[in-house]
Amino acid sequence: MTTRPSPALIAIAALVYVFLVGPLVIVIGASLSDTTYLTFPPQGLSLRWFENIFEITAFRRTIVTSLQIAFLSTGLALLIGIPAAYALNRYRIQLPSWLSTVFVLPILVPEIVLGFSLLKSVAVGASFPIFVSLLIGHTLLVLPYCVRVISASLASFDFSIEEAAISLGSPPAKTFFTIVLPNVRAGVIAAFILAFITSINDVSTSLFLTGPGISTLPIQILAHVEQFFDPTIASVSVLLMFLTVAVMAIVERTLGLTFLAK
Amino acid sequence: MLKRYTGWTLALPATLLVTLFLVLPVAATIATTFADAKGVLAPYLAFFASGFRRTVLWRTLEISLATTAISLVLGFLTAYVVARAPGRMKSVLIIAAVFPLLTGVVVRSFAWLIILGKNGILNNVLVGIGVTDEPFSMLYTQGSVIVAMVYLFTPLMILTLVGVLENIPEDVLQASASLGASPSATFRQVVFPLAVPGLIVGAVLVFTGSFTSYATPQLLGGERQMMMGTFLYQRAMVNFDWVGASTIAAIMVVITVAVVLAMTRIAKRLNPMTT
Secondary structure: OOOOOOHHHHHHHHHHHHHHHHHHHHHHHHHOEOOOOOOOOOOOEOOHHHHHHHHOHHHHHHHHHHHHHHHHHHHHHHHHHHHHHHHHHHOOOOOOOOHHHHOOHHHHOOHHHHHHHHHHHHHHHOOOOHHHHHHHHHHHHHHHHHHHHHHHHHHOOOHHHHHHHHHOOOOHHHHHHHHHHHHOHHHHHHHHHHHHHHHHHOOOOHHHOOEOOEOOHHHHHHHHHHHOOOHHHHHHHHHHHHHHHHHHHHHHHHOOHHHHHO | OHHHHHHHHHHHHHHHHHHHHHHHHHHHHHHHOOOOOOOOOHHHHHHHHOHHHHHHHHHHHHHHHHHHHHHHHHHHHHHHHHHOOOHHHHHHHHHHHHHHHHOOHHHHHHHHHHHHOOOOHHHHHHHHOOOOOOOOOOOOOHHHHHHHHHHHHHHHHHHHHHHHHHOOOHHHHHHHHHOOOOHHHHHHHHHHHHHHHHHHHHHHHHHHHHHOOOHHHHHHHOOOOOOHHHHHHHHHHHOOOHHHHHHHHHHHHHHHHHHHHHHHHHHHHHOOOOO
16 A cells, blocks of 8 residues: 555654643543642542532533523524425525525624624613523524534435325325434434534633523633632533533444544 | 425525524624714724734734644644544544544633643643743743644544545545655645645634634633634623624624635635546
């Protein structure tokens, strides 16, 4: 094989991987330290900083809000994103070509500008409650993932199967749920996971959409770091990482991970 | 006749959501900057007249360009190795790149606070091996922001480029070799030109991502290394200067959209597969 990379290149790649994984190992290590300050390697092993997360009301409350917003926004985005993706594929001739661009606008517009604009026009201008504004922001944020990933699955779906079912007398709505949807199941799951992770980790959009008693976990972490520099932050970070691992384990089980590189 | 509108009906909720809550609010934000009592372009003149604000914009461009350049090089070299790795090794390497990407920005930036802090790991090591007696202050410098941003965006670059490099047919590389090109000549004259469109896509993702970032400059740059994102937040939520904040927002939108459009056009022109 003439295309095998040289040892020097392999060494560089190995160093890059150490650079990528190292910091995460450090956060995990620091979260287990028995000291009252952040340190690595950990001195003494203890889980007390994990217990401490739940003793801080602000963390307890924001974990709940983050999970609520992540599930609700992902659900809503799928609810409106699946029909949109279906329309883009099934009714391509009917719809203008720019319509698919509309659904990726939330990726093109800087998140922080979206957050600020929602605060100005929706939360303050139209007096929407903060929670609702936050939910709208996150639904917008995750919509492009839902539409694009499901669109990609639908692109390889053979619509003549659907037509066959309809011509045999199956009502269109029933056909969609029993024939089309099961065939793009993998796409729906992938979209769910990407959307959920995007929402739960978001900072820039949520930044402006927090109010008395309502904040998300990443925003609370940012606020906490500015006042205290203790291992609680490391342990709450690890908690967020575990959520990611759990979600990735589901992907690995259902789909295999290589699709993420596409 | 109902059938003619089925497509529109299905796409309507998502279209409405984007129009009502993204297009209109963002347009309104930009519109306020042109409706200032002091004159049509007054907020922009004020922005560019202030040395401090120009510095923030310039610093943001500088940091984003440096981040893009460094992660392009690291990402390309790594992706080349990943794309040619044997089957199972390749999946492991891809998972190892995906995992940091799925970990939040806050967590990954925070990791660098532990590493670069005054009593951080790097300083402990440097003092330990006797490089220095006094710990360096590495936080709140341009360097610390760039390091954390490169860390943030390199996985994205690797994943984008692995996809592109995998699509280069093995035959092309063998043809190059059988015609007498050395491995490094093949790399420079065949692999690289074919990867250019992918490099551009990656560069756009990283540039716009770093140009509009908030959490990383906030944690690792602080007040001293203010960037457009942190500056927007400060104007809006600390000074309640909404016109000023909207001006920053408008400049961010214009620069991001211009970069995306220009680079997409260049990518199309440079793609050797289409010409």
